[in-house]
Amino acid sequence: MNTTLSWLKAYVPELNVTAQEFTDAMTLTGTKVEGFTEADRDLENIVIGQILKIEPHPDADKLVVCQVDIGKGEPTQIVTGAPNVAVGQKIPVVLDGGRVAGGHDGKLTEGGIRIKKGKLRGVESNGMMCSIEELGSTRDLYPEAPENGIYIFPEDAVVGSDAIEALGLHDVTFEFEITSNRVDCFSVLGIAREAAATFGKEFVPPVVKETGNGEDVHDYVKVTVKDPDLCPRYTARVVKNIKIAPSPKWMQRRLAAAGIRPINNIVDITNYVMEEYGQPMHAFDYDTLAGHEIVVRRAAKDEMFTTLDGQQRKMDENVVMICDGEKSVGIGGIMGGENSMITDDVKTMLFEAACFDGTNIRLSSKRIGLRTDASAKFEKGLDPNNAEAAINRACQLVEELGAGEVVGGMIDVYTTRKEPVRISFEPEKINAYLGTDISENDMIRYFQKIDLIYDAKAREVIAPTFRHDLFRTADLAEEVARFYGYDNIPTTLPSGEATAGKLPFELRVREMAEDVAEYCGFSQGYVYSFESPKVFDKLLLPEDSPLRNAVKIQNPLGEDFSIMRTTPVNGMLTSLAFNYNHRNKDVRLYELGNVYLPKALPLTELPDERMQLTLGFYGEGDFFVMKGVVEELMERLGIMDRLTYDPSDKKPFLHPGRQADICLGKEKIGYLGEVHPTVAASYGIGEKAYLAVLDMPTVTKHASFDRKYEGITRFPAVSRDISMVVPRKVLAGQIEDVILQRGGKILESCRLFDLYEGVQIKPGFKSVAYSITFRAKDRTLEEADISAAMKKIWNGLEALGIEIRS
């Protein structure tokens, strides 16, 4: 919503504030000013001059030398190249040292252009005559200005006076951000009411006089509303003997400042009242209305209708149509029809000010793809009681401007009257709610400033129907707070029962995961939750992979963002690839984010959201480095049970021989592996890359930050090395299983210290050596203890087909 200070001043005559003061104060009472533009910010020292004499320039064909009266007695000499100057014209002249806003091509210069006296082709020139563009405006807003030439004032302009004043450019346009609860402020009057209350000045709305001749409008037209739920009120008046002409300058200026192009008196009046009252209006050519009748009804299914912009549009049965006795003549609340629009030859017209259901207008305008100034206002839900005031105001302007003869009376189809809301006034509750100590009288004073009525007898506040946001004490509290000033409300801290601040366990686990990942050199990335369904093919997932069962977004930003991810792998690979493309070396990233696993599709209940820790890197390191990070994390999370690695589940996006599920006992907690070279290549990662994914809900289930000191034993440890020839298919994990299971209580640890495959070993076998450490907590171990344990281990290993060498 844009409006000018001068228009507001028309209703708050004592409003004498700077643009900045207005902005600050209005924002603090709830009418947020987003910004303002001073039309004269780059205009300086510009007066009305009159051309007394024009002579050719001695050295330039396209220039002329003018003597201009600027009200200073002696005329001043100005050289110009403008084609439209003539002796006797009154024109804007910027004098030596003054500024204009831009060039005659309409291009504005930040800070304006300073004009200095000088010589043009050898002839002295003491200023410049200005076009409307040089004054920072346009021919749209000043339709009387010539194309390509100097602006010409009317004959009654006063020579020597301020040209900016005469053009109405000493003004400020404010841009407001009106919140959806304050529909009344989508009008100049609504904002003026707030401004008057904010600055404690009197609010003087226009006095709408009775208009019309002795005739009765009911003799001219009949109105029927078939769907009162979609059109709660329809008012109409008739104007005859119309004289189309330009509207007066003051009206043109106000419309122009609101960004509306002046057209003619009738169109301008409807637009003016729409801005002033916030009530859209429409004018039909009465003579085109068949049967001189208006019927408001739903459109027929697939009805085609041509709007006044000449476009043919398809309707549906939820769109409200304004019809005459035979045909549709307008889309209710959105746009009139071409068949009934006002032309320059109009003789009699029907004025409409109606109220339509806001939601239906919003949805209709969306469905038919047509949003207009009118629909934008209606969709907010207007006050039907405003329609009457607006249509009478329009008729008053018709009479005042001499635009036609208003027929007496108003047609009013108003089925269910909207009544004001009464709210019980409980000042102590308001104070308790706000934490203030505001007197009852002050509160009542604040209400009265914004036209809320206080009924002292009933102890009730009556909210006028234009305030459809007031129902309860909390709403009144806001009105009180606004005018008492949010700034003046004290600052306290909540009293009452103390509560313990708490970070839940799963978030502590997540923070630990972040810490460990970072200690291990991984930086944290963030990845979108939605991605393309093409991702599944990129990851080589088979057609029947359950990961392809993804939650789909109905209205995505595009196919690339259309499904909720079921795996974090694509996000990680995309991030690694981004770094690879930017030639970043040795990149290590981690990400914590959800995957969304639907329980059934289509979704009937919320999907399972599972937080995943994803680690990925390329460059320095290998599979076992990644494995080390995973185990480091588990240790820090107090997961002391040994992780096992199961290579049997082949994930297609990982190297078939370099991947494993990470398990805790029988439970799978994640997986890791080298990225399949084909997949890495399709992402554009030109090195080996490694991934690990941990399912955080499962990890959290096993995690613990409880620690118990177990003592440091005084008794010595004993180590035994064991060297083996192992069939190739036997995994190190199997050997460790045997050692750990058979080593008994005295087994402390085992460590691989040699692994060899090659010529010295028979084919199909590998040489493996472990160092095994034994220790007892309560005694020094005897040789017998150790040999018994070693014997058990040997037996177990031999059962795997392993030859023990020593």
Add this chain to the structure above:
Amino acid sequence: MQEKLKKIREEAMAQIDHAEVLDRLNDVRVSFLGKKGELTQLLKSMKNLAPEERPAFGQMVNETRAQIETHLEKAMKVLEEKALEQQLKAEEIDVTLPAKKNPVGHRHPNTIAREEVERIFIGMGYEVVEGPEIEYDLYNFEKLNIPANHPAKDEQDTFYINKDIVLRTQTSPVQARVMEQGKLPIRMICPGRVFRSDEVDATHSPSFHQIEGLVVDKNITFADLKGTLEQFAKEMFGENTRTKFRPHHFPFTEPSAEVDVSCFKCGGKGCRFCKGSGWIEILGCGMVHPHVFEMCGIDPKEYTGFAFGVGLERIALLKYEIDDMRLLYENDTRFLKQF
């Protein structure tokens, strides 16, 4: 004999004084004090003396030995110190050569900001709570006083899964979920990811993060809301931070406010960050709407409360002077390493 002893002593002392390296001192020790050393030899030759002369002579030899040993030790100490000094000198390094780092990763700026906010509110007695990112329309809108066909639903540009399930557009639904559980009083914050259908550009992202706060108790006032957020702003942006509460409208709070903080770059004088105004808009808040309480099963006559929501990216972008939101999701390590 005495003469000989004196000569040995002088000879030994001289050799010690002349020794320049530790090895030489050892040689001296061996040649005088060792088993075959001159002094030892001399002691052995004592048998040639008359028995009555022996004790005196023995004492003299031992004294000489002690003198030589003392001198020798002193000399050794000096030479050892000298040797250490030489070694240290030889081991001198160029300390300006590059460091050998064990590279440590970096937290994402969003997380840094989130953990900072969490820390402040946990200190004030708030519990951190999370909720689903794919949410029922009921919680995301309806229970927050945004009924079907409310224009706010359009304004928020919701991603729909179907007519009942959406990608949550705000963290506020977690408020409704916590209130519904009915465990009072409530002091909680809820950080999380939210979604709105905005095209990606320097200042917009279809997915971003909010932190929601909710306090419900008896006698909670708007003044409490002001005090709480003022304290938060001071802890988050510095002790000298001022706050400004401006009236605003949210469907689920009444009265509602937007909060500006004095620009933490310029302290309020006006700079390019605050676009010259000295203030930066940082969050939205208000008193929980009585109708929201009713829909969540809390009696608004008995309980009041306040809620607030702050955009995490907004804080991160402002605090770290990041000029393009896209950087937060590209995960370029050259970017991440700066935090």
